[in-house]
Amino acid sequence: RGRVMLQVRVAQLNADHVLVLAEDKTEAKRVETIRRDFTVNVSHELKTPVGAIGLLAETLQDAADDPEAVRHFAGRMSQESKRLAQLVQEIIELSRLQLEGSTHPASVVQVRGVIEEATDRARVVAQGKDITLTVGGDLDTHVYGDHNLLVTAVRNLVDNAVAYSPEKTNVGVGVTQKGDLVEITVVDQGIGISPEHQSRIFERFYRVDPARSRATGGTGLGLSIVKHVAADHGGDVTVWSREGQGSTFTLRIPAEVKQSPETSISEDDDYYDDIDIP
Numbered sequence: 001r002g003r004v005m006l007q008v009r010v011a012q013l014n015a016d017h018v019l020v021l022a023e024d025k026t027e028a029k030r031v032e033t034i035r036r037d038f039t040v041n042v043s044h045e046l047k048t049p050v051g052a053i054g055l056l057a058e059t060l061q062d063a064a065d066d067p068e069a070v071r072h073f074a075g076r077m078s079q080e081s082k083r084l085a086q087l088v089q090e091i092i093e094l095s096r097l098q099l100e101g102s103t104h105p106a107s108v109v110q111v112r113g114v115i116e117e118a119t120d121r122a123r124v125v126a127q128g129k130d131i132t133l134t135v136g137g138d139l140d141t142h143v144y145g146d147h148n149l150l151v152t153a154v155r156n157l158v159d160n161a162v163a164y165s166p167e168k169t170n171v172g173v174g175v176t177q178k179g180d181l182v183e184i185t186v187v188d189q190g191i192g193i194s195p196e197h198q199s200r201i202f203e204r205f206y207r208v209d210p211a212r213s214r215a216t217g218g219t220g221l222g223l224s225i226v227k228h229v230a231a232d233h234g235g236d237v238t239v240w241s242r243e244g245q246g247s248t249f250t251l252r253i254p255a256e257v258k259q260s261p262e263t264s265i266s267e268d269d270d271y272y273d274d275i276d277i278p
């Protein structure tokens with residue numbers, strides 16, 4: 001199954017014995033590649049709005065004596081700078097999630113509060129598009145986790161549902177407790193996602209239609225953040241969708257305290273220093 005990377009170290013113990021240590025570095029290499037790709041992607045994604053703002057500023061200088069043009073270009077500059085601010089915020093959020101993992105303080109979180117906060121921004125956009133946004137289900141249930149991270153995750157799903165839906169449709173947020181899991185579903189009647197894209201939308205910076213996504217203010221990081229938050233809580237996020245009919249995103253979060261899994265073996269090169277060689 002693909003290439004395996006081994007780091008081999010050899011030590012002569014005595015005249016008759018040689019100790020060979022082989023360490024599987026495949027995962028470490030994979031993580032390193034992901035980090036490098038992330039840096040390249042971030043630089044690329046930042047260049048677009050920064051470049052646009054620069055160009056718009058130059059155009060603005062040339063059009064200084066035309067008030068209509070000034071208004072137009074200043075408006076576009078403001079839009080691009082908002083996009084840039086959102087991008088930077090999401091990059092920081094994602095990096096923090098990746099670096100800190102599950103070290104965030106966990107407490108009992110009421111789902112109603114999370115949903116209320118997570119839908120506030122989408123309500124305004126929904127109103128403008130005549131989209132009916134409904135919330136229902138076991139709202140008084142509780143999960144164990146981080147309130148702010150959960151708000152971020154649900155907010156990304158609800159914002160997307162409204163952004164990728166046409167006018168006069170419905171978006172529903174439902175909460176169901178199933179055993180020791182709480183399911184938060186976000187259902188829309190929007191443009192949907194084809195099967196080949198469904199498997200990739202949780203990747204960083206992946207967008208089905210970059211032009212459309214940019215127009216809706218998307219950065220391509222939202223679902224990647226949702227995936228990290230879900231994993232961080234010992235849960236997951238899945239999608240069901242049909243093109244032209246709509247999408248349903250399901251976020252599952254454990255309803256009760258879970259023991260954190262044993263930390264994995266350190267990838268530190270000094271790991272074997274602790275082993276007594278006879």
Ligand code: ADP
Nearest residue numbers: 160161164201207208213218219220221222223
């Ligand atoms: P973006 O910031 O571009 O919305 P996301 O990571 O949130 O990035 O989503 C990745 C891509 O998945 C989007 O660009 C969009 O193409 C698709 N997508 C996400 N949510 C929906 C949805 N509810 N309906 C249709 N497409 C969606």
